[in-house]
Every structure is written in C-alpha cells, then in structure tokens.
Amino acid sequence: MTDDDLEQRLRSHYRAIDPGFAPPMVGRRVAAALEQRASRPMPRSRLNRAYAGLMAAVVVGAIGLTVGLTLGLQPGGFLGQPGSPSTAPLAPTMPQSPSPGVPSSLGPTTSPTQLPAGPDIEAGAMVDALHGWAVTNGRLWVTADGGATWRDATPPSGFAVASAGYLLGVAFADAQHGWAAFNEAFTSPSDASYGRVDVWRTADGGQTWTKTQLPKARFAVFGELMPRVQFDVLDATHVFAFQSGNGAKGKNDSDLFWTADGGGTWSADRPTGSGSVGIEGSIAFATAMDGVVVNTWHGAGISVTQDGGRTWTDAAWPASAAVSAGGQGSFGQPVFFGGRTGLMTFLPDGLVDTPVYRTTDAGSSWAPSATIPAGVTAVSFLDLQRWIAISGTEVFRTTDGGQTWAHSPAAGLPGIPGSFLMTDAQRGSALASMGDCGVIKSRCNTRTGLYATVDGGSTWTQLWPK
Amino acid sequence: MANEGAPPLTADEAIRRMLLTRVDDAFRLAAFILGDAVAAEDLVQEAALLAWDRRRSLRDARAADGWFTQILVNLCRDELRRRARRPRLVALDPAVGHGTATTPAPASDLAPAIARLTADEQTLLALRFGRQLTIPEIAGQLDIPEGTVKSRLHATLQHLRAAVDAERRAEERVR
Numbered sequence: 001m002t003d004d005d006l007e008q009r010l011r012s013h014y015r016a017i018d019p020g021f022a023p024p025m026v027g028r029r030v031a032a033a034l035e036q037r038a039s040r041p042m043p044r045s046r047l048n049r050a051y052a053g054l055m056a057a058v059v060v061g062a063i064g065l066t067v068g069l070t071l072g073l074q075p076g077g078f079l080g081q082p083g084s085p086s087t088a089p090l091a092p093t094m095p096q097s098p099s100p101g102v103p104s105s106l107g108p109t110t111s112p113t114q115l116p117a118g119p120d121i122e123a124g125a126m127v128d129a130l131h132g133w134a135v136t137n138g139r140l141w142v143t144a145d146g147g148a149t150w151r152d153a154t155p156p157s158g159f160a161v162a163s164a165g166y167l168l169g170v171a172f173a174d175a176q177h178g179w180a181a182f183n184e185a186f187t188s189p190s191d192a193s194y195g196r197v198d199v200w201r202t203a204d205g206g207q208t209w210t211k212t213q214l215p216k217a218r219f220a221v222f223g224e225l226m227p228r229v230q231f232d233v234l235d236a237t238h239v240f241a242f243q244s245g246n247g248a249k250g251k252n253d254s255d256l257f258w259t260a261d262g263g264g265t266w267s268a269d270r271p272t273g274s275g276s277v278g279i280e281g282s283i284a285f286a287t288a289m290d291g292v293v294v295n296t297w298h299g300a301g302i303s304v305t306q307d308g309g310r311t312w313t314d315a316a317w318p319a320s321a322a323v324s325a326g327g328q329g330s331f332g333q334p335v336f337f338g339g340r341t342g343l344m345t346f347l348p349d350g351l352v353d354t355p356v357y358r359t360t361d362a363g364s365s366w367a368p369s370a371t372i373p374a375g376v377t378a379v380s381f382l383d384l385q386r387w388i389a390i391s392g393t394e395v396f397r398t399t400d401g402g403q404t405w406a407h408s409p410a411a412g413l414p415g416i417p418g419s420f421l422m423t424d425a426q427r428g429s430a431l432a433s434m435g436d437c438g439v440i441k442s443r444c445n446t447r448t449g450l451y452a453t454v455d456g457g458s459t460w461t462q463l464w465p466k
Numbered sequence: 467m468a469n470e471g472a473p474p475l476t477a478d479e480a481i482r483r484m485l486l487t488r489v490d491d492a493f494r495l496a497a498f499i500l501g502d503a504v505a506a507e508d509l510v511q512e513a514a515l516l517a518w519d520r521r522r523s524l525r526d527a528r529a530a531d532g533w534f535t536q537i538l539v540n541l542c543r544d545e546l547r548r549r550a551r552r553p554r555l556v557a558l559d560p561a562v563g564h565g566t567a568t569t570p571a572p573a574s575d576l577a578p579a580i581a582r583l584t585a586d587e588q589t590l591l592a593l594r595f596g597r598q599l600t601i602p603e604i605a606g607q608l609d610i611p612e613g614t615v616k617s618r619l620h621a622t623l624q625h626l627r628a629a630v631d632a633e634r635r636a637e638e639r640v641r
Contacts, residue, residue, distance in 0.1 A: 001627065001630070003623065006623060006626065006627060006630075007595065007623075009575075009576055010576065010591060010594075010595040010626075011595050012576075013576040013577065013580070013595075014498055014592070014595050014596035017497065017498065017501055017503075017577075017596075018494065018497070018498070018596070019493065019494060019497040019503040019506065020494070021490050021493075021494075022489050022490045022492075022493035022494070022507070022510065023507070025507075026489055026493055026507050026510060026511070027486065027489045027490075029507070029511050030485065030486060030489055030510060030511050030514045031486055033511055033514065033515055034482055034485065034486075034514060034515070034518055037515055037518055037519070038478070038482070038518070
C-alpha cells in the first residue's frame, strides 16, 4: 500500500463518517446551556494564565468595554496582575525540593532604543518612576529612563526558540529583580523536557539571566499547551509561581511552586487538588503561608490557604446585591497590606457601583468596605486608605478608604485602561486599547498602548507606540 | 462586518454568538476526531461551556475561532484518552460463540486501525484528512510548529500502516 493509497483510504474513511450539519437539537442544547451558565457569577480570571507583573493595582470592571478591549486587554487578566506588597514577616522557609540551577547566561546587551514596531504590546508596567518592562513583538524590553528608550532584555533562550519558546509569564519585584517563565524546548512528547517550565531570573534589571527549571508539575503535562505562569511576588526573594488552567486537559487543575531564594530553587509542586478537581483562578499571597485563589468554582469563588498552598478551604464572602439578584460578576485581584489585611473588588457586570471588600484575616473572610463610583473601571490601592481610580476620562481619588471621592478630568488616555498601576500617589502606568473592535471580525485594528502618568493620573503620556 | 453601524456588542454577547455560530463546524470536527456523532454532540456542548467559562482568557478577538477550535480539539483528545484507558465492553454472543464488542460497527475498514493510534495521532488524522486542514492550519489549531505537524503526520501514517497490518493479522487469526 503506497502513501497515496493510504491517504486515499483515509479520505474515504472520513467521508464515510462525515455527519454533515449538527442536528438542530445540538444548537438548542448549546444555547440553553450557555444561557444557564451565563446566569451564574462569572469567575473572571479562573482561566487566565496571567502575566503577573508587579502591580499594586487592581483593574476592575469590563463595564462598557468593547469586545476588542475586553478580549484583547482583559482587565486584570492576561495583562499583569497585582502583586501583594506585603510587609509582614514571612513564615519560616519551607522545605525546598532542590531544582538545580543552570549556569548563568548573559542576556542581550543591545543599546537602548525605542520600542520596536510590533503588532501590539502584550503586557507591561512601570515598576517605578524610571524603570519598567514591556512584552511586545515577541521580546521582553526594559526601560530605565521612564520609557524614553528601551533595551531588549529577552532571556537568552527565551523567545529565540521558535519551536518552544512560549513565554508563560513575567514579573518584576523592582527595577532589578525579575522572572520570566517559558515552556522548555522539546521536539516530541517523549522528550524529558516536554511539559516542563524554565524560569529565568535576573537580579540586574535584565542584563544577565539565570535559568532554573520548575519541578515537574503534577497535572500540567501537555507541553504544547502549557498554562500561563502567574508569579506572585512577596519580595525579591520570596515568590510563588502558579500554573492555573490546563487547556490540554479541559478540567480544573493547577500547580503551585514556591521559592525563598529568589528563584534559585523551587519547592516541589503543591497541586491544589487531586485528579481534575483542583482550584483554578488567580493567586494572591499575603505571607508565605497565607493566600487566596479568587475566581474559583469553589464556594463563593474564593479559596484560602494557611499553609502555603498545601490545603485549601472556601473563604467566607457575603454576596453582593448584584450576585444575589442573579447577576454576573467577578473578583478583582486581592492586594494585601501588612500581612493579613487586604482589599479586593467585586466586579458586577453592568453599570453599577463596584464594591470593595476588605479582609483582616489574610483572606479567610471578607466584608464590604466601600464602593467605587459607577462607570469607573480601574482602581489602584496605594494602601488601605488611599485609592486612585480611572474611568478613561476622569480620575477619582480617595484618602479615606472609599468613603469620599474627589474627581477631576484625566487627559491622554485613549479609553478605559485594561490594566492600571500606580506605584505611588503621583506615578503610574496603564495599558489601554487604542482602537475599537465592537464586534468579532477579521479586520480589527485595535492596538494596545502603554501610558504613564507623573501627576496622579490627571495626564497621561503614551510610551508605546512612539 | 455585518454588525457595523449597530451598537457594539458586549464582549460576552459576542462570545455567545460566536459559539452558537460555530456549532455545526465544531460538531463535524468532533465527529471526525471521535468517529462518533453522538459523543460529538456532548463534546460540542462541553466545549462551548468551557469556552464560555474561559472567555476572559481570549486575548485577541480575531483569534476567537481558532481559540474555540483548540478547546474543542483538546476535549476530543481527552475523550480519546479516556476511551483508551477504559476496558472495552464485550458481550458474549451465544449464537456466534465468541465475544463481540458492543461498540458500533466500524464505518469503514480503517476505523479499527485508527482506533489503535494514540489520541494525538487520531486527532491529527481527523484534522488533516477529515477536516482537510492544511499543515499551517493544523499548526495553528494545535499551537505547534508546522515542522512538528509534518513530522508527526509522517510518523502517524507509519503507525497507521502498522496498525492496518496488525488488524489484518488479527482478522486472519480469527478466520
């Protein structure tokens, strides 16, 4: 039997089993199932394998966003999630399962330049007034002059390996310390590297990088479709890496890893469940022991751990009026201050006020604290009292934990930011869509821009594209 | 383009509509991969719900079709893997005097040989020869390089050839 014969037989085989159009009942079943599912509260980022930048912001609400913005720049989703700027003493170092580091490699040393032309900026944020990072056109770029010029800081074998160099996540703790996760190169599923994750770390702002391999994940074993890695940075040496959502399996599962030495070694996998009943969502740790995963399918959508992710329970959370009434919504990224106290938004769909919830027990229970004005889609918590929110055309500020708000015009943003971070009361950055894709269509000119403010959000300068 | 001039859809509504318009294609593809139209109906519904749940993970609206197809293909592969792990149910047929599989009769003489392949290999064949996708299209659907598609396709055809031989030898033994 020649190859042509075999291929001909294959075509005949599939013609024989071609069912043609789906029976009408299938469409009706799908429509009914979607309608039923849509009536449930929506775990927003349960499946977002977020690029986890160091972001002390919570981006809220997809209210009124266009498809292009919402899908391309999911608030708090694909783009950087807030970190947890905890100042609490960390728990004792947990047992580590050594994962030997790979000898250090020099990263690219190209001269600073403007960000290159590319299809889009995928993720990025300013870390402080001068330093920031951005992923665009398949490369990782850093700036040390407030975005005027950028230097290619892509890890040595990162994007360069077209067959496997998929970037799974990026985070920076400060201008010097950063991490980038890639799935490891492989040529076939039988390779030892198949389904493995490399984490490159830098302690000099991307000048040099060192590679470490994450211990083998329990569930995330399909190398072609590795889940994103969400880094949750407690400080420059204490970091969680969370792989949530395994597209290849179609079931709930997630894998958690922990480092106490800046990424030199990582703990063994701490799967959030057995089989396919793990907890997916977005992590936020208050300490090395206390943390939450939000937008899960468990309980009210928040799972909490007090042992570094080894065991999880459902957190207590009072449903908002919107959810009680059958509406949809999702949680924003929790941000912790002082170890056990934290804030989190709940994002109801629709033009209603966004409630802010507060915890004083590291996420085990949450209580309503305040609301953000209707139509405001992004908020950055500087601390428990000082919050700054952006609607796209206005900036809102509170200094009393949301009890009173002052607002003024905001200029320079093309629209509602999809990601928003204030590093202090004056300086911050945002990613916003510069186009408008109102519907899903093949020709959509939406582009994402990186913007910065130095006056508390009143005026914004476009850093990318130039 | 049809909606230009109309008020913009919400993101969720756009996703919902996209999923509903993809039912026919998804059903056909799932049937090709699974070789089973009834199972394909369930898979399409499961895939639509999964896509709905994961709609926030879609980064580019332009990639919505491929994104949904990828979810569907992954579910199909999972189903094939589950089937591979399950023991085949065999009912004794006293009239014949030996075991007869309760699974439906194969639609073509290649079906038993295809069933011997791995889930990934069966998926690849369905995409290439059932759905008749090009190599670049398959690479896009599976999110793997074109070269990998080619090499896997080559290996899959070799495995299929061996499986056809194995099936033929098995039939000869029964006779």
